[in-house]
Amino acid sequence: MSNKEKLIDIFVTTFGLTPAEAEGAVFKNTPAWDSVGHVNLMNAIEEGFGISLEPDDILDCKSFAQAETMIAKY
Amino acid sequence: MGYLTTRNVKIVGLSACVPKRIEENIDLPFFVDQAEAEKVVASTGIARKRVCEDGVTGSDLAKPAIVRLLADLGWSADSVDCLFYVSMTRDYIAPQTACILQHELGLSESAFVMDLPLGCSGWVYGMSVAGSMMQTGQMKRGLVICAETNTKNRNKKDRGVRPLFGDAATVTALEYDVSAKPMNFVLNVDGSGWKAVHMPYGGMRNPTTPECLVEVEIEPGVVRKGTDMIVNGMDVFSFAIKRPPQQLKDLVEHFNVDLASVDYLLLHQANKFIDEKIRRSLKLPPEKVPYSMQDFGNVTNASIPLVMVTQIGEVLRNGAKHCLACGFGVGLAWGSVEFYVKNAIVSDLMEV
Numbered sequence: 001m002s003n004k005e006k007l008i009d010i011f012v013t014t015f016g017l018t019p020a021e022a023e024g025a026v027f028k029n030t031p032a033w034d035s036v037g038h039v040n041l042m043n044a045i046e047e048g049f050g051i052s053l054e055p056d057d058i059l060d061c062k063s064f065a066q067a068e069t070m071i072a073k074y
Numbered sequence: 075m076g077y078l079t080t081r082n083v084k085i086v087g088l089s090a091c092v093p094k095r096i097e098e099n100i101d102l103p104f105f106v107d108q109a110e111a112e113k114v115v116a117s118t119g120i121a122r123k124r125v126c127e128d129g130v131t132g133s134d135l136a137k138p139a140i141v142r143l144l145a146d147l148g149w150s151a152d153s154v155d156c157l158f159y160v161s162m163t164r165d166y167i168a169p170q171t172a173c174i175l176q177h178e179l180g181l182s183e184s185a186f187v188m189d190l191p192l193g194c195s196g197w198v199y200g201m202s203v204a205g206s207m208m209q210t211g212q213m214k215r216g217l218v219i220c221a222e223t224n225t226k227n228r229n230k231k232d233r234g235v236r237p238l239f240g241d242a243a244t245v246t247a248l249e250y251d252v253s254a255k256p257m258n259f260v261l262n263v264d265g266s267g268w269k270a271v272h273m274p275y276g277g278m279r280n281p282t283t284p285e286c287l288v289e290v291e292i293e294p295g296v297v298r299k300g301t302d303m304i305v306n307g308m309d310v311f312s313f314a315i316k317r318p319p320q321q322l323k324d325l326v327e328h329f330n331v332d333l334a335s336v337d338y339l340l341l342h343q344a345n346k347f348i349d350e351k352i353r354r355s356l357k358l359p360p361e362k363v364p365y366s367m368q369d370f371g372n373v374t375n376a377s378i379p380l381v382m383v384t385q386i387g388e389v390l391r392n393g394a395k396h397c398l399a400c401g402f403g404v405g406l407a408w409g410s411v412e413f414y415v416k417n418a419i420v421s422d423l424m425e426v
Binding site: 056 | 116118234308310311347351
């Protein structure tokens, strides 16, 4: 499974989206993506990819595309 | 600046009192199913909270804990020279709850008492005020009370806050002692973030009106009235993930704290994800950062002393421990402190 597929899975599970919706997910347009949802997402990314995210990255991540870029850094 | 050292004052006792009633997050009515509830519990680290009954105030929780600790310390009420009541859910807007407690506990009329309306940073700030006032030795015995009934001003239909906050009161007893090791503080504030956590109505800016007592649905799952606390989760999260770890590193650097000798890092119990980020930023092992949030939730200013009573009480009774603590929240205000506890009197947790 590629990193992108793994990330889509995480978005689908965390926010209850379809895979297509997951790829276009943006913080402001995703109802389940509130502060608790954000913690869930960051937790799932850290566990799923075995990484520990830096605070700046956690705060900057506001879309699927940004999450993809963020993961590529680790 | 923001640095402060107080000398000649040590922690000699701790106690806490919580309501008997337990609210399990898994049972909250606004989750669509058990899986959603379990997800929130997992991400926040909060499984349950204590919730006080109608009519019970913070001072009702605090009084038994004070009486018990005074007895365990062998202190008479009239030997207490100062009392600081830290709370954002005071019994009345006026007078200060500290005045009511002075009378009800039988403290001397010469005792110095005052309320400190601080939230999650309140224990650290309260310790800095008490330590500063006591360090000359004119006041020899002091109490820092942290008491909050958070469930009273958070709306039960606000799914963003109800799973998080609980009620509790704690007492920290301080005594003048020239052999005490200093307490070192770093204290910060950023008032530009005051709207991140605030209660818009009920003060003098927006007095209570019949209209502000009407519940309004802000968004699905979030219902509030004007006198309910607004907690902007993302703003608080953004603050908490960055500023407390920076401040703790500042404390360590400025006061040359030997992290290897630190026995415990005691953190405000807001969110386990954030606290774990802070722990890892200081490279401390998990066993040095105890948690009480799983059973008591976020009890704002009472969080740090409640962890001490419920999680490491036995350890603090026996021997000397080198501790760091950090509280952060409403204001926005945040404070960190380095202190020592040696053979303290720690009363068993009380329930009312």
